[in-house]
Amino acid sequence: MSAAASGFSLKAVTVDYGRGPALKGLDxxxxxxxxxxxxxxxxAGKTSLLxxxxxxxxxxxxxxxxxGRRLDTLSPGELRAMRALVGFIHQDLALVPNVRVIKNVLxxxxxxxxxxxxxxxxxxxxxxxxxxxxxxxxxxxIGDLLYERTDRLSGGQRQRVAIARALFQEPAALLADEPVxxxxxxxxxxxxxxxxxxxxxxGLTLCASLHDVDLxxxxxxxxxxxxxxxxxxxxxxxxxxxxxxxELYDLExxxxxxxxxxxxSPGTRTP
Amino acid sequence: MIGARSxxxxxxxxxxxxxxxHADLDPRALVPSAGGLQVAREFxxxxxxxxxxxxxxxxxxxxxxxxxxxxxxAHQTLLxxxxxxxxxxxxxxxxxxxxxxxxxxxxxxxxxxxxxxxLRRTLAPLVYAFARTLAxxxxxxxxxxxxxxxxxxxxxxxxxxxxxIAVPFGGTFAKVFSELLDExxxxxxxxxxxxxxxxxQVVVFGVLPRAQSDMTAYAFYRFECALxxxxxxxxxxxxxxxxxxxxxxxxxxxxxxxxxxxxLLLLIAAADWWSGTFRRSFAA
Numbered sequence: 001m002s003a004a005a006s007g008f009s010l011k012a013v014t015v016d017y018g019r020g021p022a023l024k025g026l027d028x029x030x031x032x033x034x035x036x037x038x039x040x041x042x043x044a045g046k047t048s049l050l051x052x053x054x055x056x057x058x059x060x061x062x063x064x065x066x067x068g069r070r071l072d073t074l075s076p077g078e079l080r081a082m083r084a085l086v087g088f089i090h091q092d093l094a095l096v097p098n099v100r101v102i103k104n105v106l107x108x109x110x111x112x113x114x115x116x117x118x119x120x121x122x123x124x125x126x127x128x129x130x131x132x133x134x135x136x137x138x139x140x141x142i143g144d145l146l147y148e149r150t151d152r153l154s155g156g157q158r159q160r161v162a163i164a165r166a167l168f169q170e171p172a173a174l175l176a177d178e179p180v181x182x183x184x185x186x187x188x189x190x191x192x193x194x195x196x197x198x199x200x201x202x203g204l205t206l207c208a209s210l211h212d213v214d215l216x217x218x219x220x221x222x223x224x225x226x227x228x229x230x231x232x233x234x235x236x237x238x239x240x241x242x243x244x245x246x247e248l249y250d251l252e253x254x255x256x257x258x259x260x261x262x263x264x265s266p267g268t269r270t271p
Numbered sequence: 272m273i274g275a276r277s278x279x280x281x282x283x284x285x286x287x288x289x290x291x292x293h294a295d296l297d298p299r300a301l302v303p304s305a306g307g308l309q310v311a312r313e314f315x316x317x318x319x320x321x322x323x324x325x326x327x328x329x330x331x332x333x334x335x336x337x338x339x340x341x342x343x344x345a346h347q348t349l350l351x352x353x354x355x356x357x358x359x360x361x362x363x364x365x366x367x368x369x370x371x372x373x374x375x376x377x378x379x380x381x382x383x384x385x386x387x388x389x390l391r392r393t394l395a396p397l398v399y400a401f402a403r404t405l406a407x408x409x410x411x412x413x414x415x416x417x418x419x420x421x422x423x424x425x426x427x428x429x430x431x432x433x434x435x436i437a438v439p440f441g442g443t444f445a446k447v448f449s450e451l452l453d454e455x456x457x458x459x460x461x462x463x464x465x466x467x468x469x470x471x472q473v474v475v476f477g478v479l480p481r482a483q484s485d486m487t488a489y490a491f492y493r494f495e496c497a498l499x500x501x502x503x504x505x506x507x508x509x510x511x512x513x514x515x516x517x518x519x520x521x522x523x524x525x526x527x528x529x530x531x532x533x534x535l536l537l538l539i540a541a542a543d544w545w546s547g548t549f550r551r552s553f554a555a
Contacts, residue, residue, distance in 0.1 A: 051465075054465045055380060055381075055465075056380050056461070056464060056465045057380060058379070058380045058381060072381075074381075075384075076378075076381060076383050076384045076387075077384075079380075080467040080469060081467060082467075083464070083465055083466060083467035084466060084467030085467075086465075087466070088465045088466065090458065090461075090462050090465075093458075094458035094459050094461065094462035096459050096477075096481060098480065098483065098484045099480055107459075107463060107466075107476055108466055110463055110466060110467070110468040110469075110472045110476060111463075111466045111467020111468050112467070115469065115471050115472060115475075118468075118472055118476070119475070122476060165466075166466075169466050169467075
């Protein structure tokens with residue numbers, strides 16, 4: 001288990017994929033152990049913000065610091081070690097469909113293993129890894145699916161595999177990009193509740209982007225409203241009014257291009 | 272109103288007619304001669320009554336029964352094909368990997384060392400170009416042509432036949448595998464990179480598994496092709512189905528020809544069944 005939760009500090013962060021800025025001079029501080037929801041319309045910069053926090057998108061200007069260390073000063077090895085501390089649950093889950101569930105879970109640990117050790121762990125997983133993967137799957141409610149082929153699982157079960165993979169990473173922070181987009185509305189609440197309780201019991205920092213403002217308000221003590229790549233509001237959930245949300249989603253003036261078509265990872269095709 | 276699509280179809284049809292005219296494709300050539308029609312009739316008449324014993328009146332003493340001989344030939348065909356595909360995979364997997372761009376995509380956000388980046392920008396394109404050229408040379412010559420060359424060079428060695436199949440198959444594997452790797456979804460790769468995986472780990476555990484099932488399916492398909500090629504190499508004198516098939520055909524023993532054809536059909540069908548069962552049950 002990780003020793004301490006991670007804190008993030010963003011100063012004047014601008015991200016630009018070449019078709020106009022996705023984030024515009026964004027300032028944000030997230031304390032270790034906090035639970036923060038990013039809300040806002042499509043294209044507001046939620047996914048870009050999460051990717052900046054994991055160190056997979058490099059800002060054009062401004063600085064990102066994780067646990068007080070600026071990412072642009074890290075060596076490649078240090079950057080990878082930082083990424084290994086941040087568990088990320090992708091919107092499209094990004095699992096390997098044609099392997100057993102356990103393989104997907106074990107892949108979470110790659111960032112902490114040498115290539116030789118990772119080859120060994122993936123081909124002949126040591127007993128301790130198998131037990132730990134099983135325990136995590138049990139915790140997220142699908143312990144009996146350890147050896148099932150991943151593509152035989154339902155959307156909700158796959159999402160739990162993605163959560164287990166992020167936990168097997170032994171992260172200090174958990175980031176989730178639209179965690180309810182791949183499950184039916186009835187299950188959405190369960191998923192957000194699960195993420196929240198996992199973060200609480202493990203003392204992890206939790207950041208999630210959410211479309212559903214009611215879920216965000218119910219489960220997250222702090223809400224950050226994003227609009228056109230900038231922070232529209234950043235307040236405790238009980239002090240965010242309905243008018244704040246209405247203004248956030250009022251896209252009448254100057255609509256932005258869809259976020260995923262600009263900043264989405266190039267590999268989101270399905271076979 | 273004639274749309275763009277109609278023009279394309281008309282152009283393709285015109286090109287086909289033009290090519291047929293210049294290649295001297297005369298439909299009248301397909302009208303068989305009386306003798307040819309007779310041969311064809313006799314040949315197809317035996318389609319439903321393949322021989323179960325030798326048709327030759329002068330039985331060779333000590334020869335094994337026809338069906339035993341056919342199964343033996345099938346066994347030899349299988350051995351040649353299996354050896355050829357194994358060798359082709361040993362060539363095609365590394366060559367296909369080097370012919371793809373997956374191993375030099377890099378990490379735009381800085382998760383790779385300076386040496387890695389310099390090598391990726393200088394050496395990688397050269398290796399890539401060399402691998403692609405080699406694969407193209409290997410597959411631009413058909414296995415029968417390779418067989419002619421190797422037979423001239425090495426004589427009637429069994430290895431010559433296996434290598435003759437393995438070389439063009441290896442080149443084809445390299446091309447198809449490289450494209451499957453390049454087209455494989457990159458979502459898992461991005462996820463592993465975000466979890467701190469190194470560039471090598473990203474390729475091995477994030478990209479390869481996403482292409483693996485298509486690569487397996489294609490390898491099985493090429494095994495089928497290798498069975499056919501291995502049978503045909505019998506025409507050069509190798510003890511595969513083609514050898515006995517050609518001999519029976521020359522002796523006008525059409526029943527035996529059909530026996531060998533049906534054995535080949537069974538072999539291909541069995542390979543197809545094996546491929547399907549294996550791929551359905553396989554999970555890494």
